[in-house]
Amino acid sequence: MNLASFPNVSIDFATSHLVFPMLVSILLGLLLVAILATRWRTIWGAFTTGPYWPAGIDQLRFFGTIALTVLYFLAMPQIGDLFPNEGYGFLIASIPFLFLMSLLYLHRRSRRQIVIAAINAAIAPTVVWYLLSTVFNLTLP
Amino acid sequence: MTRLITKLGLAAGLALVTATGGVAQELPKNLRVVIGSTSTGGDTYQAASFVADAMSKHFGINAKVDAVGPTEAFKAIARDTRGTTIMIHHDQSYLGHLYGVKGYEDIFATYKIGPTLTVNPGNAYLVPKKSPYNSMSDILEAAAKGTRIRVAIQPGGVSEIGFSALKNAAKIKSPGSEANIVPVNTGSQADKDQLLFDGQADVINGSVQSNEQYTRLPEDDQKAMRFIWLTAAHETLEQVNEKGLGETSREALMEYATPKASVTLDGKTDFTFDKDFFILYNKEIDPAIIAAVDAGLKEIYAEGAIGTSMKDAFFVPHFLPSTEAAAYLEKKRDDYKKVIEAIRQ
Amino acid sequence: MDFLSMITPLFLVLIFSGTVIGIIFGAVPGMTATMAVAVCLPLTYSLGLENGLALLLGLYVGGISGGLVPAILLNIPGTPSSIATTFDGYPMTQRGEGESALKIAIFASLFGGLFSLIVLYLFAPALADFAIQFSYVEKFLIIFLALTVMAALSSSMLIGIFSGVLGILVSLIGAYDVSVGGNGEYRLMFGFMEPYLSGGFSLLPVLIGVFGLSSILIEAAGGVPENEGAAKIALGHGKKFRLSIFRGEWSNLFRSASIGTFIGLLPGVGGSAASIMSYSQAKTFSKTPKEFGKGHPTGIVASEASNNGLTGGALVPLLSLGIPGDSTTAILIGAFTLQGIQVGPLFISGNLEIWNSMIVAMLFANIFMFAIMYFAIRHIAKIVTVPKYILLPIILMMCVVGSYTINYGIMFDVWTLLIFGLFGYLAYLIGLEIAPFIIGFILGPSAEIYFVKSLESFGTVSIFFTKSWIAGVLWLLIAASIGLSIWMSMAAGRHNDET
Numbered sequence: 001m002n003l004a005s006f007p008n009v010s011i012d013f014a015t016s017h018l019v020f021p022m023l024v025s026i027l028l029g030l031l032l033v034a035i036l037a038t039r040w041r042t043i044w045g046a047f048t049t050g051p052y053w054p055a056g057i058d059q060l061r062f063f064g065t066i067a068l069t070v071l072y073f074l075a076m077p078q079i080g081d082l083f084p085n086e087g088y089g090f091l092i093a094s095i096p097f098l099f100l101m102s103l104l105y106l107h108r109r110s111r112r113q114i115v116i117a118a119i120n121a122a123i124a125p126t127v128v129w130y131l132l133s134t135v136f137n138l139t140l141p
Numbered sequence: 142m143t144r145l146i147t148k149l150g151l152a153a154g155l156a157l158v159t160a161t162g163g164v165a166q167e168l169p170k171n172l173r174v175v176i177g178s179t180s181t182g183g184d185t186y187q188a189a190s191f192v193a194d195a196m197s198k199h200f201g202i203n204a205k206v207d208a209v210g211p212t213e214a215f216k217a218i219a220r221d222t223r224g225t226t227i228m229i230h231h232d233q234s235y236l237g238h239l240y241g242v243k244g245y246e247d248i249f250a251t252y253k254i255g256p257t258l259t260v261n262p263g264n265a266y267l268v269p270k271k272s273p274y275n276s277m278s279d280i281l282e283a284a285a286k287g288t289r290i291r292v293a294i295q296p297g298g299v300s301e302i303g304f305s306a307l308k309n310a311a312k313i314k315s316p317g318s319e320a321n322i323v324p325v326n327t328g329s330q331a332d333k334d335q336l337l338f339d340g341q342a343d344v345i346n347g348s349v350q351s352n353e354q355y356t357r358l359p360e361d362d363q364k365a366m367r368f369i370w371l372t373a374a375h376e377t378l379e380q381v382n383e384k385g386l387g388e389t390s391r392e393a394l395m396e397y398a399t400p401k402a403s404v405t406l407d408g409k410t411d412f413t414f415d416k417d418f419f420i421l422y423n424k425e426i427d428p429a430i431i432a433a434v435d436a437g438l439k440e441i442y443a444e445g446a447i448g449t450s451m452k453d454a455f456f457v458p459h460f461l462p463s464t465e466a467a468a469y470l471e472k473k474r475d476d477y478k479k480v481i482e483a484i485r486q
Numbered sequence: 487m488d489f490l491s492m493i494t495p496l497f498l499v500l501i502f503s504g505t506v507i508g509i510i511f512g513a514v515p516g517m518t519a520t521m522a523v524a525v526c527l528p529l530t531y532s533l534g535l536e537n538g539l540a541l542l543l544g545l546y547v548g549g550i551s552g553g554l555v556p557a558i559l560l561n562i563p564g565t566p567s568s569i570a571t572t573f574d575g576y577p578m579t580q581r582g583e584g585e586s587a588l589k590i591a592i593f594a595s596l597f598g599g600l601f602s603l604i605v606l607y608l609f610a611p612a613l614a615d616f617a618i619q620f621s622y623v624e625k626f627l628i629i630f631l632a633l634t635v636m637a638a639l640s641s642s643m644l645i646g647i648f649s650g651v652l653g654i655l656v657s658l659i660g661a662y663d664v665s666v667g668g669n670g671e672y673r674l675m676f677g678f679m680e681p682y683l684s685g686g687f688s689l690l691p692v693l694i695g696v697f698g699l700s701s702i703l704i705e706a707a708g709g710v711p712e713n714e715g716a717a718k719i720a721l722g723h724g725k726k727f728r729l730s731i732f733r734g735e736w737s738n739l740f741r742s743a744s745i746g747t748f749i750g751l752l753p754g755v756g757g758s759a760a761s762i763m764s765y766s767q768a769k770t771f772s773k774t775p776k777e778f779g780k781g782h783p784t785g786i787v788a789s790e791a792s793n794n795g796l797t798g799g800a801l802v803p804l805l806s807l808g809i810p811g812d813s814t815t816a817i818l819i820g821a822f823t824l825q826g827i828q829v830g831p832l833f834i835s836g837n838l839e840i841w842n843s844m845i846v847a848m849l850f851a852n853i854f855m856f857a858i859m860y861f862a863i864r865h866i867a868k869i870v871t872v873p874k875y876i877l878l879p880i881i882l883m884m885c886v887v888g889s890y891t892i893n894y895g896i897m898f899d900v901w902t903l904l905i906f907g908l909f910g911y912l913a914y915l916i917g918l919e920i921a922p923f924i925i926g927f928i929l930g931p932s933a934e935i936y937f938v939k940s941l942e943s944f945g946t947v948s949i950f951f952t953k954s955w956i957a958g959v960l961w962l963l964i965a966a967s968i969g970l971s972i973w974m975s976m977a978a979g980r981h982n983d984e985t
Contacts, residue, residue, distance in 0.1 A: 007947035011938060013296075013326050017662035017671040019941075020934040024655045031648040038644065058709035065706040069882070069904060076886075077897050084225035085171035085205075090890075094883055101879035105710040113875070120876050128887060136525040139173060139207050139895035140887070179665075179893070181524050182810070182820035190528075190824075207894035212684050242670045243661055244684050297664050327939070328667035331753040331809040338618045341943050350823070351808055354830025364618065364807075364831055387828050453826055 064104045072097040080141040087133035087140030094125035169225040172204040175214040177230035184261045188418040189229040195441045212244045218423050224430040228421040233298040235474045242297040254467035255420025260457040262373035263349035270365035277402045285315035293325040293333040293342035300346045303372045306412040308484045310404045353387040371398040374413035382452040435462040497540050504544020505854040512552020515562045516694050516888015519549025520814045535825040540847040547851035554591040562698040567757035570765035570789035577781030585867045586727035590783050591790040592859045598791035599852035601743035602798025607845050614806035617751040623953040626936035627960035629929050632759045635766030636922035637971035649919040653926025660686030666935050682898045691889040691902035698885045700910025702878050739791050746792030750799020750811045757796045757812050758928045764792035770970050
């Protein structure tokens with residue numbers, strides 16, 4: 001972008017993809033400076049006194065959720081690859097994922113609740129898979 | 142509960158059977174057809190649906206079209222060596238590479254070219270109804286006299302190739318005048334139309350399908366347009382359904398195409414561009430699948446039903462088996478490469 | 487009244503089933519009206535055009551409306567166009583007024599839908615001529631106006647704008663999209679990102695990531711407490727719904743429905759801009775702007791009246807120019823081409839019967855939508871009583887399904903969901919504002935293309951002020967919106983000093 005004779009500007013199509021990101025980055029930088037200038041005390045305070053990670057979170061449930069989700073996402077296409085274009089990757093990966101997530105989130109793991117979780121884990125993905133993959137003919141992993 | 146588990150077990154077992162039971166020369170039970178467009182209302186989706194539906198019936202499989210767009214479609218077939226995913230796209234797939242658009246590779250080297258399927262003969266150029274230009278030669282003359290002509294296109298492919306040919310013709314007719322033909326780079330058909338309404342473009346790229354009704358508007362309407370050039374080859378237009386499209390007959394359309402409207406390729410022959418739709422496969426795909434698809438499509442086209450429905454939808458059936466298709470498309474690519482290189486400064 | 491003869495039982499059944507399926511698609515986080523229309527499009531082959539359109543229009547109206555349910559009850563916009571519904575809908579649910587909020591939203595939706603239908607029926611061709619007066623310049627100003635809501639949405643103006651601008655920057659990652667007129671070159675990327683991000687992050691996974699997945703992570707970090715008492719409160723222990731809520735909302739209803747209809751008219755601007763913009767206008771013209779974001783019914787009315795107003799508006803350019811007004815109508819075009827019917831400036835005059843049947847179908851779709859949702863509310867609202875150990879995993883699974891299917895099967899979109907879920911959680915920790923971020927993300931690409939293309943064609947920045955009277959009006963609205971934000975933040979500042 002040539003700004004030499006503002007307000008007249010000329011934009012070369014070949015480099016036009018950089019114009020807007022550049023303007024937005026500059027604006028973002030200015031805002032960052034403004035934030036630092038007005039709140040540096042709070043920010044500095046947060047940095048120096050810590051804690052860096054919020055204390056008192058439920059480590060098991062938080063990291064368990066992330067770990068299970070990552071495993072779920074990794075497993076889906078792998079399993080799906082064994083049965084191309086059937087959507088079984090989604091179905092087969094979702095059932096244990098739902099069950100384990102429910103177990104993770106349960107506080108009192110009574111027999112009754114575990115059975116409910118198991119039934120839910122079996123039925124919910126199957127219904128979704130049947131509706132989307134078979135009735136609506138959508139592609140699932 | 143137990144019944145459900147048995148059912149699931151059965152389903153999984155069935156899946157195993159279908160996955161491993163498919164013999165090489167048979168097509169997969171579930172065929173995913175990815176297309177190089179994200180639109181389910183566009184011509185690529187339409188062309189792919191014709192073929193996918195016909196293949197589903199003929200082979201007794203379930204072929205479904207997924208509009209994932211060019212980058213994802215190329216990636217999908219690059220991943221799948223088993224042939225459970227195939228791609229349907231048009232000339233954009235190699236034109237993108239010729240124009241150096243990011244994300245396009247040389248399809249002839251990277252993928253296996255499958256059969257050609259159909260042609261959309263509708264690629265057109267239009268001017269406002271009140272425009273001083275009545276023909277392509279008017280435009281070329283005006284450019285030679287030093288008038289700047291702005292042409293709205295979507296750069297980097299099918300929409301640009303006619304524009305490149307126009308520049309090339311201007312260069313042949315009067316060297317230097319090609320600089321007076323300038324692109325207005327834009328996106329969708331709506332954007333191109335809008336530039337014409339705003340007076341920001343003198344000529345726009347469009348199509349018979351989406352612009353025909355605009356050519357029927359009265360001249361005092363800001364939206365009124367007129368065809369000035371159809372890039373389709375004469376032989377292609379001859380096969381178009383006689384009624385043409387809307388209220389513009391085939392004969393009327395031929396007025397705007399070669400030989401009546403001439404944009405020269407090399408001073409002797411006219412430039413033409415037919416938008417061909419064809420199949421692309423993974424490079425390592427089992428040749429038996431290619432042969433099966435070729436043979437199946439040959440029968441499907443011979444039956445004729447697919448041709449009729451294509452013609453009703455303003456497509457022209459154009460089936461060439463894989464090997465012929467590859468040679469045909471490579472020749473096409475080489476021709477356009479020359480045009481694009483000729484006008485590159 | 488020839489067309490009354492086409493109201494056959496089948497016609498009505500199709501509209502009804504379309505509306506029901508549409509509502510379900512809209513209500514499931516991650517599934518959208520666009521997807522509902524796309525999956526049912528092939529069915530219309532065999533139905534014939536009028537009956538096929540009856541089904542698709544039912545899906546369209548139902549899908550746009552269904553999005554309000556998770557927006558209000560779960561704080562997850564079911565569709566991008568219901569994003570502004572979350573701002574006041576979810577606070578009402580937290581206060582125990584979920585059922586009331588749903589009813590307000592449904593009434594507003596019905597109003598918006600019928601309003602835009604009348605406008606469509608009476609003025610379609612004239613409005614199309616008006617819509618083409620909007621070039622890149624005016625469209626940029628509209629997007630800019632919608633962006634000004636960022637400042638007003640946040641508790642701290644500076645942080646809010648920063649988050650919004652960050653959203654714009656993130657939306658620009660990837661190629662400068664050729665299909666809208668860019669040059670296809672990559673920016674803001676490193677080499678390793680190219681195989682995945684050439685098309686940038688797609689909107690829907692980002693949206694449900696920051697709204698859906700991140701709230702699950704926040705729940706998980708808090709130990710997923712099962713608080714049965716609170717769930718019961720959420721069901722109707724707050725203020726009951728009365729129609730009198732709408733007293734004093736008439737101007738808001740008309741303004742929001744008009745904004746929705748009008749944004750629908752403009753090809754490419756899109757539905758989420760409509761709900762965001764009428765929300766910001768409702769705030770600008772409200773006597774109690776400070777109540778917004780804390781469970782103010784006016785905010786819900788604005789958002790829902792406008793996103794249903796979109797339905798009629800988006801059909802105007804489709805039927806009188808042959809150009810779709812939004813992503814759903816872009817698929818509707820397919821229904822016409824598949825049946826060999828051309829849409830363009832002569833469509834309405836040449837196909838009066840189809841046109842009339844579409845209007846009738848839209849009318850019934852709106853009525854059915856209202857009836858179905860109004861009577862199902864009591865049951866729908868119970869979703870908040872489902873124990874979290876069942877509900878959260880299902881929501882997560884549906885988010886995955888929605889992300890994967892939105893672009894017809896792309897695995898990276900599922901990872902996008904996770905990336906932005908984590909981002910949403912981090913943003914919550916360090917105090918970035920999510921709503922402005924997502925607004926910036928939604929509107930960023932259009933802002934870019936309209937801004938850069940305006941300068942490319944006209945070569946001067948002054949064009950934004952001198953292009954037309956429309957630009958002048960838009961600048962006035964922009965000034966009003968910015969002025970209000972500044973006034974509010976100053977008022978809030980004084981308030982803080984006093985206490």
